[in-house]
Amino acid sequence: MATFILRCKEEKGTANVYVRVHSNKPKINLCVSTCLSVDIETWNKSQKDVKQMLKFRKEDPQLWNKLDSISAMLESFVKQEIAITSEIAKERIHSIVYAEQIAAEKERAEAEAKALEEEQATNFNDFISQFIRECETGKRKKKGGTTNVAPGTIKSYKGFQSQLKEYQETRLRVIDFTDLTLDFYNDFRLFLTDKEYSPNTIARMVKICKTICYAAEQLKLMDAKNVRSGFDVIYKDVDNVYLTEERIQELYEYDLSNRPAWEKVKDVFVVGCLTGQRVSDYKRINSKMIVTLTDGNRYIKLKQEKTGNTVYIPLDYRVESILNKYKGELPKVYDQKINDHIKEIGEALGWTETVELEEQRGAMEYTAKKRFCDLLKTHTCRRSLATNMQKAGASLSSIMAITGHSSEQQLKTYLKLDESEKSMLAAKENYFTKLRIAK
Structure with a gap:
């Protein structure tokens, strides 16, 4: 009762x-x-x-x-x-x-959904706005899943929208679905090149354009045949540095107790180098993510923010030590602070050797000379783990299982061995181990 x-x-x-x-x-x-x-x-x-x-x-x-x-x-x-x-x-x-x-909220949501349907965009520019809005509200999910589109991805979509708007204002024309031809593709790339954007920035803009066009095609607003066959996404391999195992250990052992701001950045950066995740993921690693699998070993179970994929990262003793140092939660540090301080820390450690890089801005290609420490940034961590795993003889599929890359081609852009390191790795293959390599 x-x-x-x-x-x-x-x-x-x-x-x-x-x-x-x-x-x-x-x-x-x-x-x-x-x-x-x-x-x-x-x-x-x-x-x-x-x-x-x-x-x-x-x-x-x-x-x-x-x-x-x-x-x-x-x-x-x-x-x-x-x-x-x-x-x-x-x-x-x-x-x-x-x-x-509850009934009123349901009625309001249904009315809002109906209004959005009635507001279905009929031209390319309006559809871009609709596409971004649906990503922001969660109505549009990541392709093939139920995960919301990441804020960083939405920011990239808005960046494309801004560039396309400027392109139309500069060219004195309005781009609609029927204007998405090979001529537009070439002219849009030329417009971005004249603004001295890097090849990879231009490639990212083209990739976003294709993503939005495919979404419009699903709604039968356009035929994306030209986009599918002619809008090539041309990435250029960028010479970026990585930290060797020795330098990661040197960084881990570096006493910065007298510089608290540097120390927090150093510790978060080391965790990034030993887990190989994107900065949005390695910054939020905590002790609650640690699990023991059937092999008896402990791993970090992490659902990646960008892809929604779950990866299991073998728990390095240094990662555990850093987590324990902060009672299971990494200190909060902004990405820009990591980028700023890790360069200063690298300089303090003497990582100042000159590195030659092949760079391109707009149509101009040139060789740039920079100090190693000045090239360190949040994404160096991801390259470091992938490259160190390759040096240790790990297969591409094993590296992908940790980093979460969706393809070997995508992963290869992260592997930063120089030619001498590649040769030393090749010398460990069965063919060469049967020979007597001269000392």
């Missing part, structure tokens, strides 16, 4: 009503809030006098309709011999008490 009580000592004012249910079969003994409040004096009078109860019910029918519904719901569980838990009781009570609000 469900009974209603007030759990307060006051005699005046208002108080929450609680419902108590006790049953031996099924075994139920719970007391939870109904989320409804009453005048204490009126309630106490109604509990002592039948006439007062009838008067109370007549004066506040909405309250009692909800209390009666709660009572009937709970008693039905008892009659069916279902052992209801506090969590289930709270959930069902919430649906009864806030039924009007």
Whole structure:
């Protein structure tokens, strides 16, 4: 039997009503809030006098309709011999008490969805705005999944939208679905090249354009045949540095207790180098992610923010030590602070040797000379683990299992061995180990 009580000592004012249910079969003994409040004096009078109860019910029918519904719901569980838990009781009570609000919210959401359907874009520029809006609201998910599009990805989409808007203003033309031809592709790339963007930035803009076009094609707003066959995404391998195992250890052991800001960056950066994840992922690694698998070893189980993929990263003792140092949670540091301080830390460690890089800005290609420390940034961590695994003889599939790359081609852009290192690695292959390599 469900009974209603007030759990307060006051005699005046208002108080929450609680419902108590006790049953031996099924075994139920719970007391939870109904989320409804009453005048204490009126309630106490109604509990002592039948006439007062009838008067109370007549004066506040909405309250009692909800209390009666709660009572009937709970008693039905008892009659069916279902052992209801506090969590289930709270959930069902919430649906009864806030039924009007839930119905109104459902109606509002349905009306909003209908309005969005009626506002279906009919031109390319409007569709880009619609596409971004749907990503922001969660209506549009990542391809082939149920995960929301990452904020960083949405920011990239907005960047493309801004570049296309500037392109149209510069060229004095409006681009619609029928204008997405090979001529547009070539001219848009030329426009970005004239702005002295790097080849990889241009490639990223083209890739986003293709993504949006494919989405429009699914809605039968355009035929993306030209886009599919002619809009080549041309990435250029970038000469980026990585930290060797020796330098990672040197960084790990570097005492920066007198520089707290540097020390936090150093520790987060080391975790990044030993886990090989994107900065958005390695910054949030914590002790709760540590699991033991059937091989008896411990791993970091991490769901990647960008892809939604789950990876298992072998737990390095240095990562565990750093997590323990901060009681299981890495210190909060901004990406820009990592980029700034890790260069300064690298300089302090003497990592100042000159590195030659082949760079391109717009149509101009040139060889740049920079100090090693000045090339360190958040993404160096991901390259470091992938390259060090390759040096140790790991297969590409094994590296991909840790980094979460979707293809070997994509992974290869992260492997930064120089020619001498590649040759030394080749010397370990079976063919060469059968020969006697001269010392």
